[in-house]
Amino acid sequence: xxxxxxxxERPDTGLYNAKVGIWLFLASEIMLxxxxxxxxxxxxxxxxxxxxxxxNIAPGLINTFVLIFSSISMVMGWVSVKMNDFRGFRxxxxxxxxxxxxxxGVKAYEYYGKFHHYGIILKDGTExxxxxxxxxxxxxxxxxxPDAPKRSAHAKDGKEEAPRKETVAVHxxxxxxxxxxxxxxxxxxxxxxxxxxxxxxxxxxxxxxxxVIGGALVIxxxxxxxxKMYFTDRARFANRLEVVGLFWHFVDxxxxxxxxVLYLL
Amino acid sequence: xxxxxxxLKKHVKLYWMVGGAxxxxxxxxxxxxxxxFGVVGHMVVGLSIAALKAGMVxxxxxxxxxxxxxxxxxxxxxxxxxxxxxxLSIFAWWEELGHALPTW
Numbered sequence: 001x002x003x004x005x006x007x008x009e010r011p012d013t014g015l016y017n018a019k020v021g022i023w024l025f026l027a028s029e030i031m032l033x034x035x036x037x038x039x040x041x042x043x044x045x046x047x048x049x050x051x052x053x054x055x056n057i058a059p060g061l062i063n064t065f066v067l068i069f070s071s072i073s074m075v076m077g078w079v080s081v082k083m084n085d086f087r088g089f090r091x092x093x094x095x096x097x098x099x100x101x102x103x104x105g106v107k108a109y110e111y112y113g114k115f116h117h118y119g120i121i122l123k124d125g126t127e128x129x130x131x132x133x134x135x136x137x138x139x140x141x142x143x144x145x146p147d148a149p150k151r152s153a154h155a156k157d158g159k160e161e162a163p164r165k166e167t168v169a170v171h172x173x174x175x176x177x178x179x180x181x182x183x184x185x186x187x188x189x190x191x192x193x194x195x196x197x198x199x200x201x202x203x204x205x206x207x208x209x210x211x212v213i214g215g216a217l218v219i220x221x222x223x224x225x226x227x228k229m230y231f232t233d234r235a236r237f238a239n240r241l242e243v244v245g246l247f248w249h250f251v252d253x254x255x256x257x258x259x260x261v262l263y264l265l
Numbered sequence: 266x267x268x269x270x271x272x273l274k275k276h277v278k279l280y281w282m283v284g285g286a287x288x289x290x291x292x293x294x295x296x297x298x299x300x301x302f303g304v305v306g307h308m309v310v311g312l313s314i315a316a317l318k319a320g321m322v323x324x325x326x327x328x329x330x331x332x333x334x335x336x337x338x339x340x341x342x343x344x345x346x347x348x349x350x351x352x353l354s355i356f357a358w359w360e361e362l363g364h365a366l367p368t369w
Contacts, residue, residue, distance in 0.1 A: 013333060013335040014333035014334070014335065015333055015335060015336070019336075020335065023335070023336050023339050023340070024339060026340075026343075027339045027340060027342065027343035028343075030340070030343040030344065030347055031343055031346060031347065034343075034346070034347030034350055034351070035350060037347075037351070038347075038350040038351045038353070038354045039354075041351060041354045041355065042354035042357065042358070045354065045355070045357075045358035046358065046361070053298075057295060061291070061295060064291050065288065065291065068284060068287045068288060068291065069284070071284070071287075071322060071326050072280055072281065072284040072326075074326075075280050075326050076277070076280065079273050079276065079277055079280075082273055083270060083273055245326075246327055249322055249323075249326045249327045250327070252322055252326075253319050253322045253323060253327075256315050256318045256319050256322065257312075257315050257319065259291075259294075259315075260294050260298070260311040260312065260314070260315050261311075261312075261315075264294065264295065264298035264307070264311055265298070265304075265307050265308055265311050265312075
């Protein structure tokens with residue numbers, strides 16, 4: 001039995017089946033990410049002390065460029081199929097897959113950095129962030145190489161930047177600082193349990209990374225084994241690429257908001 | 266969208282132009298974030314540029330500048346619900362600040 005409207009457009013919607021499906025799916029995705037963005041706004045507005053620019057901008061910026069380029073290469077791959085250029089399709093879609101791998105690699109590097117970065121909050125409210133020297137740890141003390149004192153937070157009134165309470169002055173940030181364990185109120189690496197910012201950061205970027213991985217798997221399928229359809233049913237193959245391309249552009253679109261919201265604002 | 270080769274060639278130029286604009290606007294976003302504007306200023310400028318970039322991706326790469334009515338209705342509904350959800354968060358914050366909520 002032949003499935004209708006895989007290439008031809010349905011008379012009622014004016015779209016072929018897969019396109020109806022992907023737009024309905026993307027509408028549900030808007031609600032998913034929209035809900036999480038609303039949570040971010042809710043948490044941020046309700047916070048007395050929201051961390052500002054705690055993330056390294058460079059990896060986020062690189063990933064933004066990578067995703068923008070991958071959007072161009074994705075659409076160029078689709079155009080290549082439309083123009084009967086199989087070699088062009090292979091090159092452009094191959095570049096898209098490569099971009100997805102680079103994105104995931106940079107994200108993994110970022111996550112690794114967070115998992116090895118610690119914050120200690122002392123009983124007097126002082127916050128020390130840096131890298132633990134685990135070999136030096138004793139029964140009574142932690143040793144931490146503190147960050148340069150550049151971290152700040154946006155005060156709730158939005159007028160000025162205010163640190164949590166007091167950041168530790170660091171003259172030589174390679175010298176480990178001894179912190180008595182009985183003075184520690186809370187200690188964690190930069191994971192969701194550290195603070196609300198990292199909780200929403202990992203939720204948003206983790207979910208987005210899952211979308212990148214899912215999209216990359218589908219694109220890679222069309223790039224290699226699925227490309228047989230190019231020679232048997234080219235119009236349908238072009239439609240398939242268009243549909244996965246719509247998903248990929250949506251993933252890029254979400255990142256366009258995530259980058260300033262999490263890294264810059 | 267037409268499959269005509271000449272039209273596609275014109276579109277290719279447009280894709281690269283939009284891509285270039287997205288790269289430039291990304292650098293502008295970072296540059297603006299480093300200027301001491303205040304929180305509200307950063308929010309307004311940063312999110313405005315992000316909205317402009319998202320609009321370019323949606324209109325050109327996702328072909329939303331020339332889609333069918335079905336797509337606009339579907340996305341319009343999703344966008345409305347998203348804005349409503351965002352409004353709930355903002356209203357909750359507004360009320361917490363001691364302001365009265367608008368009555369309809």
